[in-house]
Amino acid sequence: MKDRILSVDIFRGMTIVLMILVNTPGTWRAVYGPLKHAQWHGYTPTDLVFPFFLFIVGTSIVFAYKNKKATAATYKKITVRALKLIGLGLFLGAFTLNFPFIKDFADIRFPGVLQRIGVVFFFASILFLNLNWKSLIGVAIVLLVGYWLLMGYVPVNGVESTFERAPNNLANYIDVQVFGTHNYKEDYDPEGLLSTLPSIVSSLLGIFTGLILTSKQEKKAIILFGLGGAFLIIGYLWDFVFPINKALWTSSFVMVTAGWANLILALIYYLTDVKKIQFGTIFRYAGANAIVLYFLSSFISKLLGMIKMGETSLHGWLFETIYVHDFMSLQMSSLLYGLTVVAFYCLLAYVLYQKKIFIKV
Known part of the structure; x- marks a missing residue:
């Protein structure tokens, strides 16, 4: 292009x-x-990698679909790509060297990195095609705040919910109920079902960055630096009540990782697209x-x-x-x-x- x-x-x-x-x-x-990776709460540079990819998936959605209409053909293209990603992820989880080259059903892990990318890509693309940027902000807020309220205030089997690795962690409880033994570990799955909701926001925040980059705004790098700083502040403040945690993909984790993504992308944009430095x-x-x-x-x-x-x-x-x-x-x-x-x-x-x-x- x-x-x-x-x-x-x-x-x-x-x-x-x-x-x-x-x-x-x-x-x-x-x-x-x-x-x-961080043992549980908190984050390391390694914990930034996957949310960075979901973030840039969102940014790429803007370039791919900004001139597309919400037609049956576009929906079909999005759906097929999402299913391919999910299928590749399931294949990785199920493959074995022994004939018929598929693990026993009970040993197959259903969630996974490619599966999450496929699901996030699907919903983020559909939302982008049908909503303006103001409505997307509303969706992002509802998902992040809603996830926080669900995780923090919905009791599990009559026991107060927790953000720790425990049976009364709502995200883990739902994964066990839905997937049974098909999880990463017995007490958590980093690509679990409920935590997919805030991971969609990681991509939506990338969409906002894509809209800035494709706009006629001047000083885009400065805007992205400011946006990144604002996201970091929100994320660290949220950490006091909803700890930064990759395994749970907490709302504070979404904001902090999107903050760093904007800061790093802004720096690369300034050097390569503004100053034309080749690297x-x-x-x-x-x-x-x-x-x-x-x-x-x-x-x-x-x-x-x-x-x-x-x-x-x-x-x-x-x-x-x-x-x-x-x-x-x-x-x-x-x-x-x-x-x-x-x-x-x-x-x-x-x-x-x-x-x-x-x-x-």
């Missing part, structure tokens, strides 16, 4: 590269410190095939973990043979393995881009 904004592509590519790095350490027993080209390549790279990295990583090499997996054998040394900490070895994986997919992204291969999911 001739009006494509370079900073958006770079931001998307940076996010997908970080997603791959976070998801493919050499060993989960020794993850490099900054690449760890981050490799991230632009990765952003052009973001979902494909994420799916391949997840699938191949899963394969390497399933293929046996003696008493360990092919993944374990590669890690122990190539990366583990006495002169290096296990955490550093784990990081180097992840960086190698990232380098491979960046190279793949470069080749696909040069050959003009853009695989749309």
Whole structure:
């Protein structure tokens, strides 16, 4: 597209590269410190990665559908893409090497990253097509405040609700009732059903940013910096009564992560689109095939973990043979393995881009 904004592509590519790095350490027993998730409340840089991607999904929706009408053809296109994303996620959760290559039904996890991306993309796109920006703000407020009230004030089996990992955590309770054993863990799922509601707002806030970037406003970078700062303030104030928490995707978490996303995107926009400074080209390549790279990295990583090499997996054998040394900490070895994986997919992204291969999911 001739009006494509370079900073958006770079931001998307940076996010997908970080997603791959976070998801493919050499060993989960020794993850490099900054690449760890928060234990429960609070957040680390790693906890910003997934909400950043949902945020940029919203921004991209503006570019894809700003000139589209709410027709049956448009709805069909949105629905098909959402179902593809959900289907790919379910495939990752169900695949196994043993014939018929599908896990036992009881062992399949239904929620997941790609599933959440598909659901969020679907609802955010439909809302964008049918509502103006003022109405979208109203929807965002209702979802965030409503989620807070549900999580904080609806009792679970007659017991006062909690934001901790416990049976009377409403989000976990609903996931257990709906999905049964098909969850990430017995006491929580980071891509659970109820927490999908505020995750839609992560994408809606990205839509507002997309509207700013495509508007005729001057000093867009300053506006985005201000918006990011405002979101951070709201998020940190909300944290006092609804703790910042990725696993629950709390309303405060939505605001804080959208705040950081706006600040970082504003900086990239100022440098690349305003000052015309050339950098981050490799991230632009990765952003052009973001979902494909994420799916391949997840699938191949899963394969390497399933293929046996003696008493360990092919993944374990590669890690122990190539990366583990006495002169290096296990955490550093784990990081180097992840960086190698990232380098491979960046190279793949470069080749696909040069050959003009853009695989749309």
